[in-house]
Amino acid sequence: MAARKMLENPISKKIGESVLPRPCPVPASSAEAVSIPEQKHKNGGPKPAQKILELKDMPGPWPSIPFIGTSWQYFRGARYHNMNMYKCNEDKYRRYGPAVKEEFQWGKPVVQLFDPEDFEKVFCKQSSHPIRQIMEFVVHYRRNRPEKYDSPGLANALNEEWFRLRNIITPVLSKPRAIKFLTSRMDSVADDFSELLRKGRNPDTLVIDNIQDLAYRMALEGVYMMSLDARLGCLDPNLQENSAASDMILSVKLLFEAFHELFYGLPLWKWYETESYKKLVKAESLMYEATSRQIQEVIEKLRKDPDDDEEGILRTLIKKNELTDQQLIVSVIDLLSGGIFTVANAFSFLVYHIATNPDVQEKLYAELTSVMADSEVTNERLDQLRYLKACVKEAFRLSPTIPCVNRILTQDMVLSGYKVPAGTDVFCNFNVAC
Numbered sequence: 456m457a458a459r460k461m462l463e464n465p466i467s468k469k470i471g472e473s474v475l476p477r478p479c480p481v482p483a484s485s486a487e488a489v490s491i492p493e494q495k496h497k498n499g500g501p502k503p504a505q506k507i508l509e510l511k512d513m514p515g516p517w518p519s520i521p522f523i524g525t526s527w528q529y530f531r532g533a534r535y536h537n538m539n540m541y542k543c544n545e546d547k548y549r550r551y552g553p554a555v556k557e558e559f560q561w562g563k564p565v566v567q568l569f570d571p572e573d574f575e576k577v578f579c580k581q582s583s584h585p586i587r588q589i590m591e592f593v594v595h596y597r598r599n600r601p602e603k604y605d606s607p608g609l610a611n612a613l614n615e616e617w618f619r620l621r622n623i624i625t626p627v628l629s630k631p632r633a634i635k636f637l638t639s640r641m642d643s644v645a646d647d648f649s650e651l652l653r654k655g656r657n658p659d660t661l662v663i664d665n666i667q668d669l670a671y672r673m674a675l676e677g678v679y680m681m682s683l684d685a686r687l688g689c690l691d692p693n694l695q696e697n698s699a700a701s702d703m704i705l706s707v708k709l710l711f712e713a714f715h716e717l718f719y720g721l722p723l724w725k726w727y728e729t730e731s732y733k734k735l736v737k738a739e740s741l742m743y744e745a746t747s748r749q750i751q752e753v754i755e756k757l758r759k760d761p762d763d764d765e766e767g768i769l770r771t772l773i774k775k776n777e778l779t780d781q782q783l784i785v786s787v788i789d790l791l792s793g794g795i796f797t798v799a800n801a802f803s804f805l806v807y808h809i810a811t812n813p814d815v816q817e818k819l820y821a822e823l824t825s826v827m828a829d830s831e832v833t834n835e836r837l838d839q840l841r842y843l844k845a846c847v848k849e850a851f852r853l854s855p856t857i858p859c860v861n862r863i864l865t866q867d868m869v870l871s872g873y874k875v876p877a878g879t880d881v882f883c884n885f886n887v888a889c
């Protein structure tokens with residue numbers, strides 16, 4: 456109800472209109488009777504479907520050049536050079552329609568999807584071991600260090616190995632008791648973050664110049680606490696250089712830059728250590744040091760006190776005894792790198808949408824003051840914050856934190872009227888479709 460009211464809110468609607476692209480040009484359709492867009496969007500949009508076309512007929516940028524495919528679009532002087540990915544994808548959608556074929560390195564076809572019905576087909580037809588692009592550069596780094604890693608980790612494992620890790624880790628993460636156990640600890644992270652925000656304001660304007668950096672520190676502290684049952688200290692306003700916390704902040708910054716550069720750049724790291732790859736090496740080794748030290752401490756404590764009945768995620772994983780120490784470390788590193796950017800960006804989008812919708816802000820304030828007689832956060836109080844929950848969901852809808860999810864098809868599929876063969880890389884672009 457609260458979410459619907461928020462959707463009806465004229466300011467929210469206005470923001471939505473400015474943030475969102477026009478509605479998908481494809482009408483709701485069944486798998487076989489879909490509309491097929493023209494090669495270029497001329498004279499008012501797509502023609503009705505006539506027959507299922509082949510992947511080679513799917514519209515997209517042209518020409519495809521040997522070795523680099525159509526990635527020339529991102530080169531200096533070309534259309535998408537230095538443009539953010541959202542804008543690039545929105546432009547592709549407007550130019551070519553709901554399914555777009557590009558060709559990346561070695562001319563490998565990659566399909567960009569923008570129609571939620573296609574997303575549904577892709578996710579419904581994936582097997583119990585979904586196949587997705589892994590970060591080859593991370594796997595390369597870890598496989599070359601067998602003394603530290605006996606697995607590429609949950610986020611980069613495939614098939615049986617992924618399935619096993621997932622079945623061990625996910626139930627621990629999603630156990631309601633584990634989540635409830637974290638509430639008071641997260642509350643102390645939130646208190647420190649509020650204090651840091653207060654201190655970070657410009658005293659004259661009360662504006663925080665760079666909330667993104669503070670949000671990364673908050674997310675790092677929160678995810679570290681969640682994964683390792685311990686505080687790191689990166690919300691300390693007087694953070695010391697060379698402390699464990701500042702090393703971790705540095706590693707997050709390097710990781711962010713390295714992921715971006717290695718993901719979108721040419722894979723030269725396969726032949727020599729590029730600058731971006733060196734950033735990855737530094738970030739991974741800093742994370743490894745911090746994580747392994749902490750895990751070792753907890754293992755020692757548990758050895759001394761086997762009756763310890765604390766509920767934390769790390770403790771539960773150690774007690775389950777299904778992961779080697781190396782797998783524990785790599786799993787925690789993956790939780791840290793999977794959690795930091797997502798939580799920080801989700802938070803930033805949420806406060807942006809609340810800040811730009813004053814009436815939503817008022818309602819939220821009213822809910823918070825009525826439920827929270829004092830500042831203590833409890834599970835019972837969280838359950839009553841229904842408008843806040845609706846705001847979080849609405850912010851996810853307006854600005855999806857993860858812009859797209861990738862799958863490699865395991866069977867032939869008809870997507871937006873084109874036959875896409877098994878083995879093709881498809882990207883479901885939520886942010887353009889939402």
Ligand code: HEM
Pocket residue numbers: 587609610611621678681682789790791793794795797798801856857860861
């Ligand atoms: C706003 C918060 C978050 C969002 C929107 C989000 C979203 C996602 C998405 C879309 C995926 C890819 C799923 C797929 O390919 O099917 C993913 C994977 C993953 N996320 Fe998150 N996530 C969030 C928070 C977190 C947090 C807090 C952690 C860790 C504490 C985390 C750890 C991971 C890991 C380890 C994976 C890889 C899982 C696998 O490959 O099986 N995420 N997340």
